[in-house]
Amino acid sequence: MGDVDRDLAEFIGSVLPNSSSRDLVLETLQSLGVETLEDLKYVQEPDLVNILRPIEARKLIARINALCADNSNSPPSTSSSSESSTPHRPSPVDNNWHFNFEIPWSKMPSEITRKLKNKERPTGRERRELIRLMVAEILTICPSPGKKHLSEISRKIVSTYPQSFRDVIEDQVVGSGYDSLTKQLQSRVDNMRRGKNSLFLKRQTSSASEGEDPPCKMKRVDTYGCINWQPKRLPLNETEDTQKCTQEELKNMHKNKRKNTKSIENKMMATFYTQRSNIISGMETPVLVKEWPYLFEMCGIMVHFKELTGMDVDREAMSSKCKRVISYLISHEKKNKIEDILSGMEIAKAKDLDADLPGCVLLLLKYFSEEQAKMFQLVDETSLPSEVDQLPSTPCIVVCGSSPLTAGHFMIAVDQIIVKDGVTNCGEALLMMFVTYYCLNISYPAELGATLEFMQRCLFKINPDKGTKVEKKESKKQQSVNPKVLSLITNIANFEWRE
Numbered sequence: 001m002g003d004v005d006r007d008l009a010e011f012i013g014s015v016l017p018n019s020s021s022r023d024l025v026l027e028t029l030q031s032l033g034v035e036t037l038e039d040l041k042y043v044q045e046p047d048l049v050n051i052l053r054p055i056e057a058r059k060l061i062a063r064i065n066a067l068c069a070d071n072s073n074s075p076p077s078t079s080s081s082s083e084s085s086t087p088h089r090p091s092p093v094d095n096n097w098h099f100n101f102e103i104p105w106s107k108m109p110s111e112i113t114r115k116l117k118n119k120e121r122p123t124g125r126e127r128r129e130l131i132r133l134m135v136a137e138i139l140t141i142c143p144s145p146g147k148k149h150l151s152e153i154s155r156k157i158v159s160t161y162p163q164s165f166r167d168v169i170e171d172q173v174v175g176s177g178y179d180s181l182t183k184q185l186q187s188r189v190d191n192m193r194r195g196k197n198s199l200f201l202k203r204q205t206s207s208a209s210e211g212e213d214p215p216c217k218m219k220r221v222d223t224y225g226c227i228n229w230q231p232k233r234l235p236l237n238e239t240e241d242t243q244k245c246t247q248e249e250l251k252n253m254h255k256n257k258r259k260n261t262k263s264i265e266n267k268m269m270a271t272f273y274t275q276r277s278n279i280i281s282g283m284e285t286p287v288l289v290k291e292w293p294y295l296f297e298m299c300g301i302m303v304h305f306k307e308l309t310g311m312d313v314d315r316e317a318m319s320s321k322c323k324r325v326i327s328y329l330i331s332h333e334k335k336n337k338i339e340d341i342l343s344g345m346e347i348a349k350a351k352d353l354d355a356d357l358p359g360c361v362l363l364l365l366k367y368f369s370e371e372q373a374k375m376f377q378l379v380d381e382t383s384l385p386s387e388v389d390q391l392p393s394t395p396c397i398v399v400c401g402s403s404p405l406t407a408g409h410f411m412i413a414v415d416q417i418i419v420k421d422g423v424t425n426c427g428e429a430l431l432m433m434f435v436t437y438y439c440l441n442i443s444y445p446a447e448l449g450a451t452l453e454f455m456q457r458c459l460f461k462i463n464p465d466k467g468t469k470v471e472k473k474e475s476k477k478q479q480s481v482n483p484k485v486l487s488l489i490t491n492i493a494n495f496e497w498r499e
Contacts, residue, residue, distance in 0.1 A: 007037055015063045016056055024051050024230070024280065025060070041068040053233055097141055098149040103156060104137045119163040124389030127184070128416060135188040150185040154178040180390065184416070187393035191284075191415050226438065227310045230280060231273045243274045247291065254293040261299050268294055268303040275304060279440060285415040288440075295439065296412070296419040298432055305435040309462060313431065321459050322360040328495045329363045338366055344405035351406070354427035358404045360459070361430060361451065368450040368484060375433075375448055376404050377413070385411060385418040392416070394445045395436040397429045414440065434460070454485045458492070 012025050028051055034040060043064060048057040105113070112126050122130065138145055138153070158165045158178040165181055167174040234243065246267050253264060268275075275292055283291070294300025306312055330338070341362045348355035365372045377398045379388055388398055391413045398418065401407025410429040412420040414436055423429045434455060437444065444452045456462045 008034065011037065011040075011063075011067075012060070015060050016052075037067070040064045051232075098145075098152045101138070101141065101149075101153055101156075103153070103160065104133060107133055107137070116161045116164050119161070121164050123386070125386055127389070131184050131188050135185060135192060138185075138189070139192060145189055147182070147186060150189070151176075151178070151182045154181040154185060157181060187416060191393055226308050228272075228276075228308055230276055234273050235270065238270065238273070240274075243271050246271050247274065250292070250294055254297075264294055264297075264299050265303050268300045269307060272304065272307045276308075285419065285440070286417060289417075289419055298428060301432060301435055301439055304439050308438060311460075311462065313435075313460065318459050319356050322356040324495070325360050325458070325492055326356070326363060328492045329367055331495075332491075333363070333367065338363060341366065341405070344403050348405045353406070353408075354425055355405060356427070357430050357459075358426040361455070362404065364451045364454055365448075367488070368454075370449075370451050371447040374445060375451070378402065381407075381409065385421050388413070388418060392445070394442060394448075395433045395440075397426075397433050399426075412436070414442075450482050450484050453482050454488060457485065458489055 008029060009026055012029075016025070025048070028048070029040075029043065032043065032047060034043065041064065043061070045057050045061050048060060052060065105116075108116075108130060109126070112122055112130055115122055115126070134153070134157075138149075142149065155176070155178050158181065162177075166177045167180050168177075234240070250264070250267050250271070253260070253267075258264070275295065278288065278291065289296055292300075295304060302313065330342070335342075341359060344362075345355040345359040348359070361375070362372070365375065374392055374394070375396055377388070377391060377396055379398055379400055381400050383398075383400055388411065391398070393415055395412065395414045397404065398411035398413055399407045400409040400411070404410075404426050407426065408424060410423040410426060411418050412423065412429060412432055420432065423432070434452070436442070437452070
């Protein structure tokens, strides 16, 4: 965080010390064009009404006015003192900083240090810890490192400890030898920056002409068809203290493995405001798992999804849609291309396993020529969560077996960590993986874009054009349908099919 951002954050914190919207206020001020404390004098109360409660907005404006009055009453200063009183702007980072970057080996945990000295390979968990520490150090120097920076740092790491980090298969170096390390660093940087990007805000063009409508207040554009992306305030009769109390009750219920589903759902619904605040502020996934464990259980995440989108998932309707899609794809794809999928579906049905949704998704991946490994990571049947490594940063399903159709054990991963173990149904795993994209504000990866968009529009019937009514017109301009997805939806709609 630069000095200017820090000054703004400290000023907001001094006015609103107990507000959960401080990060949101900072992002909004930055999106308005506030670059120094002096720029605050141009901020008006209407700019803040959609992110703060009325009293909070007025308190902030009052303090801004007082700050501006103090500055205007101060005696004029010389040019040199004026320069020293102006908030410092961080100088641009030298684009070749990575050549002088020092690897923070001294900050590594003792067990990792021991393994490196003994030329042993760290476990997946230890390697992720090293990546976290490395990226934290990198971001203190450069807030937006590029691939060339991360690639050079990976090269330095591998050259220092080749036996511990070099990409090797059967004693043969794969690629550069540090591609996987570079990819992990990139994923970690993306994850760290995901929650810190300014929220997308739009303002309609205003005019000073008489007879025209006054300028519209700033409105949030709900993405992906969400209707409650950021609740404006706590529910009635709720305070930050009651929210914290309910959160602790949920953590204790999860720890003690309580089975009272109705109570869990009610408590998750009551604390939805705080969950969204934590997610939007950029709380990291491992912390979310600890603070909101039911957000990674089916009973909890489906409550969050319904509050977020206003939708229940109709499993029976989805099954019927899957059968129609499967029938169309089978009739239009070459049998030799999908033979393994069809045989897997037959085996699953013979074992009374859910074959419709996973079979449909596998056929869609094949139809759109997208990367199955980005959604399904195959591991050994006896693999433990701590043994699973090399996961994508986006949500995926870890399949403990040779096929998603016939396996009996699944795990859900987000941000390269296992967030849910012990799922025994592939359909449930797919459902949980998909809604995770919504609940954690994660964009679809390019490698799965068409398949996920088809699932969104056809199987789940979530239309991103239907956000808030105020921004519906602008939303349609921003959300364009993938032509391949639109073509497939149209063809299936016109397909003569009987269940």
